[in-house]
Amino acid sequence: MTKKIAVLPGDGIGPEIVCEAVKVLQALQNSDGLSFELEYANIGGAGYDAEGDPLPDSTLKLAKAADAILLGAVGGPQYDKLDRPLRPERGLLRIRKELNLFANLRPAMLYPELAEASTLKPEVVAGLDIMIVRELTGDVYFGQPRGIEVRNGERVGFNTMLYSESEVRRVAHVAFQIAMKRDKKLCSVEKANVLECSELWKEVVIEVSKEYPEVALSHMYVDNAAMQLVRAPKQFDVVVTGNIFGDILSDAASMLTGSIGMLPSASLDQNNKGMYEPIHGSAPDIAGKNIANPLATILSVSMMLRYTFGNEAAAQRVDDAVRKVLQQGYRTSDIMSQGMRRVGCTEMGDAVVAALQ
Numbered sequence: 001m002t003k004k005i006a007v008l009p010g011d012g013i014g015p016e017i018v019c020e021a022v023k024v025l026q027a028l029q030n031s032d033g034l035s036f037e038l039e040y041a042n043i044g045g046a047g048y049d050a051e052g053d054p055l056p057d058s059t060l061k062l063a064k065a066a067d068a069i070l071l072g073a074v075g076g077p078q079y080d081k082l083d084r085p086l087r088p089e090r091g092l093l094r095i096r097k098e099l100n101l102f103a104n105l106r107p108a109m110l111y112p113e114l115a116e117a118s119t120l121k122p123e124v125v126a127g128l129d130i131m132i133v134r135e136l137t138g139d140v141y142f143g144q145p146r147g148i149e150v151r152n153g154e155r156v157g158f159n160t161m162l163y164s165e166s167e168v169r170r171v172a173h174v175a176f177q178i179a180m181k182r183d184k185k186l187c188s189v190e191k192a193n194v195l196e197c198s199e200l201w202k203e204v205v206i207e208v209s210k211e212y213p214e215v216a217l218s219h220m221y222v223d224n225a226a227m228q229l230v231r232a233p234k235q236f237d238v239v240v241t242g243n244i245f246g247d248i249l250s251d252a253a254s255m256l257t258g259s260i261g262m263l264p265s266a267s268l269d270q271n272n273k274g275m276y277e278p279i280h281g282s283a284p285d286i287a288g289k290n291i292a293n294p295l296a297t298i299l300s301v302s303m304m305l306r307y308t309f310g311n312e313a314a315a316q317r318v319d320d321a322v323r324k325v326l327q328q329g330y331r332t333s334d335i336m337s338q339g340m341r342r343v344g345c346t347e348m349g350d351a352v353v354a355a356l357q
């Protein structure tokens with residue numbers, strides 16, 4: 001059956017990396033009998049430039065009708081002074097919210113070939129395989145009230161950290177279910193020593209844990225978790241955390257794998273419909289130079305095949321192809337090390353396609 005994929009390249013390096021991921025989808029289509037129908041739309045700064053809205057109605061409609069969504073990245077310095085609702089990042093937050101993509105899976109896995117690319121000692125990261133489950137549609141990102149206003153003659157900025165128990169419960173279930181399929185170890189990360197919001201988070205996670213007696217649940221404060229991630233990351237298997245803590249911890253975790261250019265993600269709703277994107281941003285500093293690493297986006301395609309299309313074999317083929325190009329020595333600048341073969345974004349995409357054959 002033909003799967004409809006909405007393709008939203010976005011800004012900065014977004015179009016470059018998405019182009020390589022699409023090549024991979026097309027290669028699978030030709031070789032594996034898979035059938036995709038791709039339709040492109042604007043989001044972020046591209047949405048604002050073309051249609052005056054970082055999430056145009058037509059884009060949202062397309063995304064809702066699609067079986068899955070492939071997204072590059074949004075944002076850029078030229079948009080930072082726009083009215084807040086018009087900024088690229090708001091478009092991204094809106095599409096996540098509108099599609100109810102509350103569970104954001106961010107796997108941090110070290111390919112053995114990249115042990116040298118990590119800034120951490122190889123023995124600290126060797127064999128690393130963590131799954132961060134980040135809640136994606138709540139927390140201080142969406143809580144009301146929020147704003148900047150004048151109080152007592154000076155400006156104050158404020159946001160509201162807020163979680164309802166149902167929001168915590170549903171993402172906790174996702175995390176426990178993932179833990180059941182892995183090492184049955186789940187660490188819930190919060191700041192319950194200071195924040196009421198986290199106190200409730202922890203209580204609800206403990207309630208949900210009663211339904212998963214086989215999973216060993218632990219709790220950690222987010223400051224300690226940040227430290228432990230770089231001290232001894234392999235103590236973690238599955239981590240579940242709120243929106244903002246997950247945002248920060250996953251960028252940190254990405255460096256364990258060699259580069260933020262390696263970390264894919266899946267943002268899923270209740271029915272495993274998903275949006276797939278690298279965890280990194282639009283990297284304006286390297287946009288348009290053909291030097292971005294497309295592997296995080298290509299690995300996001302693999303997650304799409306696995307989680308939304310339930311095609312583990314095809315997902316595995318993409319993962320294996322990525323592994324193979326790394327074995328062959330291909331490296332974009334961000335993961336370059338001595339003796340390897342430095343390539344650009346396009347060449348890396350071509351190498352993955354060749355490795356798929």
Ligand code: NAD
Pocket residue numbers: 013017072073074075076077089092260261277278279280281282283284285286291292293294296334
């Ligand atoms: P960033 O992730 O874009 O870049 C951080 C650093 O990592 C930069 O030095 C960049 O060159 C490098 N980098 C990122 N992806 C790379 C890749 N694939 N290959 C090689 N190097 C890569 O974060 P930032 O600089 O803080 O943000 C830039 C813009 O992106 C901002 O507008 C921000 O809001 C936006 N952003 C968007 C998303 C998203 O769309 N999901 C995520 C994060 C940031």
Ligand code: IPM
Pocket residue numbers: 075089092093247279281
């Ligand atoms: C991410 C990004 C986004 C987030 C921004 C661009 C809204 O940093 O996807 O990690 O904070 O969720």
Ligand code: MN
Pocket residue numbers: 247248251279
């Ligand atoms: Mn982020």
